[in-house]
Amino acid sequence: MLDWEKIYATRAKRMGASEIRELLKLLDQPDIISFAGGIPDPALFPNEAFQAAYNDILSGPEAGQALQYSVSEGYPRLREWIVKRMRARGIDADLGNIFITSGSQQALDYLGKLMLSPGDTALVSWPTYLGALQAFNAYEPRYDRLDLSRNVEPQAYAAAAERAGSRVKFAYLSADFANPTGESLTPMEREKLLDIADALDIAVIEDAAYRALRYEGERQKTLLAMDCERSGGIENTRTLYCGSFSKTLSPGLRVGWVCAATPIIKRLVLAKQAADLHSPTINQMAIARVAEADFEDQAEKINTVYRxxxxxxxxxxxxxxxxxxxxxxxEGGMFVWLTLPESMDAAALLPVSLKTAKVAFVPGNAFYADGSGRNHLRLSFSCSAPEVIDEGIRRLGAVLTEELAAVA
Amino acid sequence: MLDWEKIYATRAKRMGASEIRELLKLLDQPDIISFAGGIPDPALFPNEAFQAAYNDILSGPEAGQALQYSVSEGYPRLREWIVKRMRARGIDADLGNIFITSGSQQALDYLGKLMLSPGDTALVSWPTYLGALQAFNAYEPRYDRLDLSRNVEPQAYAAAAERAGSRVKFAYLSADFANPTGESLTPMEREKLLDIADALDIAVIEDAAYRALRYEGERQKTLLAMDCERSGGIENTRTLYCGSFSKTLSPGLRVGWVCAATPIIKRLVLAKQAADLHSPTINQMAIARVAEADFEDQAEKINTVYRxxxxxxxxxxxxxxxxxxxxxxxEGGMFVWLTLPESMDAAALLPVSLKTAKVAFVPGNAFYADGSGRNHLRLSFSCSAPEVIDEGIRRLGAVLTEELAAVA
Structure with missing residues (x-):
């Protein structure tokens, strides 16, 4: 019998099970009020529009193309729609700047694959999206904390990397309604991030997964749009914008995109050709049809409910x-991020909350590259009706009140 | 402006453009008889069955699930169908032995990712599937030639690897109707391969993409079935069976699977969770429905035409x-493999054939890990009617006759 552990690559050590994802499997029980998931409410999916789209595709002249092998860069009609949308956001994108991925998770995987040799440094916020850490971990990076709230000299990041025998390759973050905090960067923080990237001469991965979910306030410029303005056009930019239809139309179809300068788009196309040939054409065709007809209405519908x-x-x-x-x-997104007193540990609190209050959340440490952040927890409001939210938070409040009294 | 080349990982050097894929883009012109592609004939796709399936899914109780996030291992009903099929082939598989991928190309990517550290050795046949080389290249392996036609001592592979400061991790090959040769391993060669793998204590990746396309002769045992017999059951096997619906139902939906021992299936699930979360659920649901209702009929239909x-x-x-x-x-598959006299170069012949005969093929060197094999070429018969094949081969024969006369 083969000892599989002996046969694995060194990177497999860092491709372990995610505590939080294992946890999520246990938390979705009917008698539990779960604020743990971070998924869209399936009641809001445009089922009928998708049904009409698949019917249209499979009964029409594109049926053969829908079921056949296709090009790695993606379905042109969908890329055209995305081009228009990016242009409306002040980005001078063309078809050659758009690459379709199987969700933005795949964009993170391919970008890690393209840029990270073992030991290279990725700058991430503390906390950051857990799935980004998982995607990058397979390429064995070092992480450093990107902190835009303090005045860190850009060269301090380079110096820290150099001391560790490493070099910084990119900064990753979500500028709008980040997972897990729900917070957005201010315009000044956005400029600061691009200043840092310029000074270090590194790439910026802008995860825009939640960007369409805004419930109040003014739309901010994307990092890519600001980068275009600063550098004179998309071909001079260093920002890799990762978009997704998962939070607006459907996550199950796995359709996202990267918008960036053509040299790296071409590399991404090659990476995809070698990794899975192309994302399923039929789903790209369906997303294109539904987006063309219904995107704004759908965004308004879900924003009303989530607000x-x-x-x-x-x-x-x-x-x-x-x-x-x-x-x-x-001001948008799916999450609220709680900070408990320093002495508290949300991971230890979870079983108590599940037992006594039947309320689930995600402990904060899962979102820290160094496993810190134990006095935080993430709540998602996307899948619960207002009265359920009220009841769940009431119960969680009671648990926390009791725990705090015990500590005091 | 960022110098992207400076920001890439070392592996990016080996993630270059494939000559052949670039070529294929040029070859599909209407006035050319192309034997270059290796794709199914779209006229044979079960469009109506798929249309009914998507309708059924999106109008029924699974609509929400079809569009929602899902588990990384794949849609249970499809995995159940695959379990039955594998069992009918003498493999004692259970649900935990089946992992759904976005086509078998993705299985090759993930298996390379899991097993290959830079410099590790992969044994491949000379020639082998170009896409496998592309998938593995991203993990910077060394290749050695797996030759089952000669009596190579298993330890010779280990010794060669050791001399190169490497170790052998797996052997990759297609036992049935391989791309590009169309040939299958004999039962004795299958045993020999498993002997080698046992002796070296390595894994075997069995690419079964073309297996369902048999036009004559007796069905052979899969490597995995033989491995089960030899080792006493699937949990003791070292063979990673990569299946696909691309050649039978539809390549565009990107649905394939791995059947193997549970320890590595669990690792694959983690790899997928980090890389793209899951393959699109709706396509897995559609494939499950069409496979349950029509797989055997569909296989018979395409086999009649391709035969x-x-x-x-x-x-x-x-x-x-x-x-x-x-x-x-x-006896099956999509390809015939030509061997020209040693002195000839199929890559040099291609432009001549395109110009004077308007016939396209793929030069053989693309399928060799070391770029040799220049006196071979691959012809695919899957997409041309018999009378077109006759005309195309007549013209190609004239070109070769002329070239041979010039050489002589």
């Missing part, structure tokens, strides 16, 4: 949370 | 090829 749920969660937090607990007030 | 085309190609080759040219007589 109400966010409001319900913020109100409930303010009604039920004990003193000493703080939280973010996101 | 006729293979027969037409073999007859035309025998009618028109000059002395000195030899070719394989495959």
């Amino acid at each position: 109400e749920r966010r409001d319900a969660m913020l109100k409930a937090l303010s009604d039920y949370m004990p003193a000493g607990v703080d939280w973010t007030r996101p | 006729e085309r293979r027969d037409a190609m073999l007859k035309a080759l025998s009618d028109y090829m000059p002395a000195g040219v030899d070719w394989t007589r495959p």
